[in-house]
Amino acid sequence: MATLVSQQKAAALFLAISGKNIDTAGLDYYSQKIETSALSLEQVAQKFIAGTASLNGRTASEIVTTIYTSVYGSAPSNQVLTDLLAGNPTTASVVAKVISDLLDYNGFDSTLLTQQTTFETKVEKSLFPVASASATAGAGDVQGIFHVVGLTQTQDGINYWGTVLAQGSKTLAAIAQSFVNSSPLKTLSDSAFVNAIFQNSYERAPTTAESNSYLALLSGGATRGDIVAQVINSLKGTVAAGDTTAQQHFQAATHVYQPGELPALSFQEQAAAVFLAVPGRGIDSSGLDTWSKALFAGKTYAQVITTLINSAESQQKGGQLTGDAFVQHVFTLVHGVAATAQQLATYGALANKTSITQAIINDLRTSVATDAATVTQQHGFEFDIGTSLLYKTAASLTATAAGGNATGTVNTGSSHQISNAETAVLQNVLLNANAASVVNLKFADHLANLTINGTSAATVNLSDNGVNPGVGITVNNGNVILNASSGADAVVVTSTANIATGTGQFNLGAGNDSLKWAGNGVSNGANTVATTIKADGGSGIDSISANFITKSVVTNQNALGIRSSVVTSNANNFSNFEKIDLTGFIGKSVGTLITTPLIGSPTTTSVTTPTHVFDFGLTNGTASVEGTTGGTVTQGAAATNLGSQGFVISGLTNASVINAAGGNAAQLEVKGDATSASTLGFTFVQNATDHFNINFDAVSSSNVNAGAISLTSSSSALLGTALGTVNIASGGTGSFSNIVSLAGTNAQVQNINVTGDHVLNLTLGSGFSNVRDVNASTNTAGLNLDSNHAGTGDGIIVQLLNILPLSAVTTALLTPLLNTLGLNGYQLTVEGTGAADSFNVLGNTTLAGGNGVNTYELKSSTTQAGVTITDFDSAKDKIVDAASALTISGNTSGTAVADYGTRASDTLDALLGTLVGGLTNGVIGLLGGILGLGSSNALTAKVGVASVVFGGTGDNASSYVIIDNNNNHTLDANDSVVYLTGQNHQQLLDTLHYA
Structure with a gap:
């Protein structure tokens, strides 16, 4: 049997092309072909097109227009039609693309989502058919017979007997008798029969009075069908307080479903879990329909598991195993890894295969273990459940007031707190952080994009078990507390987030993460960042936008003209960001001069400071005063592991760095195209370093330009350290060239070494007046050198x-x-x-x-x-x-x-x-x-x-x-x-x- 994933594709293709619901035989055949890749979607589409008489003799344009209209609800525009026909070799491939594009859409365009929902609803009606029109009037009572007699409902049985009952051909009691005659109840004694139907319907044994009453009826000539009918009618009325749960189950069992309707997702997930655990495959539409409804109607999980283990398919695919072999079979399918000897012993000690299967499933799904291995297995099983049920990978969610998983209408159309399985498949999320509660997205190991809106101080927890490779996170909320994933997260804080007054905290965890912000300074003014904004890069090599880091200087001048300055910064709020991101840096320091005369009151004036200047000394205690003579300088405690591995740029940058340091901090990583318009200057503290590294490491399909870079260095006459070497590693991922211009004035650099596997276009400015050697012998791609500097002789x-x-x-x-x-x-x-x-x-x-x-x-x-x-x-x-x-x-x-x-x-x-x-x-x-x-x-x-x-x-x-x-x-x-x-x-x- 093919899975629901393949069945949806087959049913969607048939419905869109023929305009009809696919029959059971066709669904089984074509979904199996799709599942095994025996036929591609294009090949299936071609067969359906050929078999649809209304499409015979029509042009490709006409066929595509007809099917597109069926799928999207409106005809394609001329441009869309032209693009579809031009981009695909056959009409069938166009049709397959049209259908797949809508089914697989995982964005947030409201029009497309509405079209997707409308089309999927039509497909679901063909996958989950319900009582036929002729059977509708009698379907509920017939479903009641199935429930009381203890048989699993079948749609064919409901349709047949429902029609018989609706047409008045037989009474409810007569039909019930037919059911009894074909069930194990037929061979029971009257007393055992009454006990059995009470267990099925009231979920308890009958009282003595109840038993005597029904036995008297049977002795007086009533049929067992009459008794079943009476029990059904009694459950429709008022029942004793102790029987309300049984009545609710009966009402669920007799609920007449609308086309495409299924019980709540929790029942669907339970059914899907058994299919993954025993036959080892995704659930199919028939299995989902039957067993989710059975669970909803009151059958225990154990009863469903028992039936499925004993099914012909499961008996061929592991259900026939015994002992440790059976335990290992189920455990491996659920956990994705083999069971240990201890786990084999624990589960093997249980009573039977049903209890083993149920325990393995439930133990993992309800596990509160925190070790990465167990958490990963738990997330993985929930992901398999969600995938098998066609859960959406994109969702608009809100924080749940009580905390925990987020709330949304995804997969149901009605607001609910989404399950772990729903969370596990998510790739794209729009989260409205509208409550100061914890939002658990830890199960979302496959989350790729997250946008956080709202203004509440919600705590958002992402997957931290080491599986997620990293999330692209857009933050429009300046108060959010983000505990990011253990992958390489790229966090962008937008202008919507009020960083000037916010309380946001960004804990980026493991992985090589980045935290970017374009700043809020206006008219070449300084950025304003609330002291409550904090961030921790965690482990890995992380970067933070320099715009987050503020600097203010208050200089006091006494009556004798002696000055002293105090440098204040929020750098201490940002720890474990090894690289400072200078991309788009607009910051500057805020300077104030307070002059105290011998007579009179002090005067306070603003100091004009240069724009777009970042003081690296804020990270290590070597900050200086700009715009005026500062005198002695007092600075707060240095930041923790901030900028220890230098700088990074990924876009247009016009900035200067002062008080640059040596060691690993004397380097720049180029992760994106800064364009030729970028200018970046580094002024080092005296004797800081003997080298500077420029490392190109972009992922790109076009050239990456670092712009013009200047290096200003100095060394003391005695035991000084001169910046003698520039190392340029020309690397990256993709086919492109790297570009950099060494500009400005530097008489210390003598050697330029070029390594890497990408072409480097290097411009050497005349201001680098003492360069003796440019060595690219270890670069494997090529050097394009434009030198405006030359030697002085020995020619x-x-x-x-x-x-x-x-x-x-x-x-x-x-x-x-x-x-x-x-x-x-x-x-x-x-x-x-x-x-x-x-x-x-x-x-x-x-x-x-x-x-x-x-x-x-x-x-x-x-x-x-x-x-x-x-x-x-x-x-x-x-x-x-x-x-x-x-x-x-x-x-x-x-x-x-x-x-x-x-x-x-x-x-x-x-x-x-x-x-x-x-x-x-x-x-x-x-x-x-x-x-x-x-x-x-x-x-x-x-x-x-x-x-x-x-x-x-x-x-x-x-x-x-x-x-x-x-x-x-x-x-x-x-x-x-x-x-x-x-x-x-x-x-x-x-x-x-x-x-």
């Missing part, structure tokens, strides 16, 4: 001279000359990745591109300050020279470079001795002399290559690509010169072309 001439076999005399002569020519200094060195890189650089830069297909863009490269490429590959790499607007590469569609000849390295020692003595043309003369290009017409082409060859074979050459920018055929300061090491001169000539 394309010095590098050649350093590898030439020169005598000590020549070297001694060269040293003062190189100083005079301004060629000594340092190079900016760059190591690229193993992937495709691009470098946009200035002269006095040495590049090692790596194994990828690399592009070398030269902003300038001259004899005085040229660019060196140590691993240029003419077969794949290209050089783009800004001065000439030429691209030099292996593309043969361009013009081949010219051959400016070679020099043997071992001949240059004598030549250099001559050049040094008679050098008249500075740097140009030196390089021209080395390469033999010193004459006025030495450059015979626009682009040529000259090389110094080592070893005589040409395989190890230092080559110069020379571009005659002013076309005067003479090597001069206007020309572009690029130095390529480790080349083969002839190979360059054979491959390089320019265009």
Whole structure:
């Protein structure tokens, strides 16, 4: 038998397409096919379309319009219809999507929810049919016969005998006699018969008087059917006080249901639990209809369990097992894990299979254990119950005044406190915290989105057993007490929540959580946060918006002009947030100056403080005074574990951090696109750190830009610590590039290391004036470097001279000359990745591109300050020279470079001795002399290559690509010169072309 989940799909498809209720045979067949994936929803839809005569010969547009209208209650708009037909390959797939989209909708659009409810109600009427029209008048009495005789009601029996009774073909007593004749009551003695029907109907033994009365009737010729009819009629009237419960059960048993109507959810959940526990599957529509109604009518849970264990299906699926095997079977299905030896012994000691099954189910469902394992199993079983009953995963709820589970109309249409099973399946919740009570959402292990509205100080408890991966929580209530889940929760406090006067508390528990707030400062004013607003990040690595943290400074100046300041902050209210979120930070400090003269009253004036400045010193006791001279500074106790791992941004940010610290706090995590409009500055306390880390860790499908970041650092002359290294980890999840610009002024940073598995677009500002090396060799994706900073010397001439076999005399002569020519200094060195890189650089830069297909863009490269490429590959790499607007590469569609000849390295020692003595043309003369290009017409082409060859074979050459920018055929300061090491001169000539 297929489950209700599959049956709903089959019934919905048939109803929407054919306009009719599916019959029992069709429901069984197609729901089983769906359940086993033997047929997809599209394939089932195609079969139903083909079998519906009214759809034969109609176009796809007409078919979809007809079915859409049947499902939604109105025709699709032209745009909706166009989108549906364009986005799906077949008419059947469109139809399947139309139906599934509405059945599976789990949002809060009121129109869609109304359409969903209307359509589902129609489907439920086909899944849970009731007495036929002809049987309605007699159905209640026939159901009474089933109840008194002790038989399980069947819809077929109710319809048949109800029609017979309604038409007057037989009396109630005659029909009852037919029931008796086909039941175990037939073989009982009169006395036993009376006892049995009393147990069934009055749920007790008859009194002596009652027994004698009915036995006398039987002795006088009354039939047993007459007795059943009399008992039914007596239960309809007034009964003794002790029989009211029995009468209520009788009334429940004789309730004539409307199409699609079922008993209360508690009865449905009990029935569903048995199906999960014994045959090990979700309940089906017939089982749900039969057994929930039986429980509602007064059958005990044990009676229902006994019947289901003995059913043919259960006997094939575990009900036939005995001893420990049976216990293990039920326990594993209910708990999701095997029973321990102790649990086997405990449950195995019970009287029978029914008591074992009932105990295992009830023990877990009513468990008050707090250990994560048991709680997880309990939540999981409730989730299975709720899923099998098609409980909604989205709900609008309110706090229950008495506390506990929330209240809502979900799944029933009427207000009720939702069950644990209803809670367990929830994914999206709108909660109106309208009472200062505890709202228990702990069973909601699958909750993904929660919005908290209202103004009451409700305590909202989420799943904390370690299953939920994290909830996206929107808080519109500034008074709520939120005990978040043990996953990675993302809490956003909106402007609706009155943080200025609220009493809200945010306890985020385990997981890497975030608490964001856009602030409430206006016109570049400070944020206002009530002292009663508190938060604890709990365990994990958590972040909090800097907007929550306020700062006020009162500076007192006495008559002698001596000042003292007191810094006050609410930072102590926020603990265990390892990262400060600077995204959208609008805060500032509030400054007040109180001046006390020798004569007269003190005057109080407001101090103008800079905007969007966050004082990290509030977290560790190093806060300072802004906007005025503060004198001695007194500060309250430092916060607990606040900002210990630095900062995070995920969107547009224009802020400055002062008194930044070192250690793990000297880092920034980029979790989202801050855009190129962002500017973020860090000013460190003196000697704070020797490094700063920028870690990209976004989940995205588009590029992530951290904007412009400046680092201001200082160190003492004695035993100082300089911020010498910037580490950039270019990571994240998704296919995108990371972008960052190092801006501002910093003369301490010397090394920039780039790691990670995402492309990094790095702009190096000219203010980073002492950077010596950019190393991306361990990045696996690629580096696009745009550098506005360069080295100061040791460039394309010095590098050649350093590898030439020169005598000590020549070297001694060269040293003062190189100083005079301004060629000594340092190079900016760059190591690229193993992937495709691009470098946009200035002269006095040495590049090692790596194994990828690399592009070398030269902003300038001259004899005085040229660019060196140590691993240029003419077969794949290209050089783009800004001065000439030429691209030099292996593309043969361009013009081949010219051959400016070679020099043997071992001949240059004598030549250099001559050049040094008679050098008249500075740097140009030196390089021209080395390469033999010193004459006025030495450059015979626009682009040529000259090389110094080592070893005589040409395989190890230092080559110069020379571009005659002013076309005067003479090597001069206007020309572009690029130095390529480790080349083969002839190979360059054979491959390089320019265009």
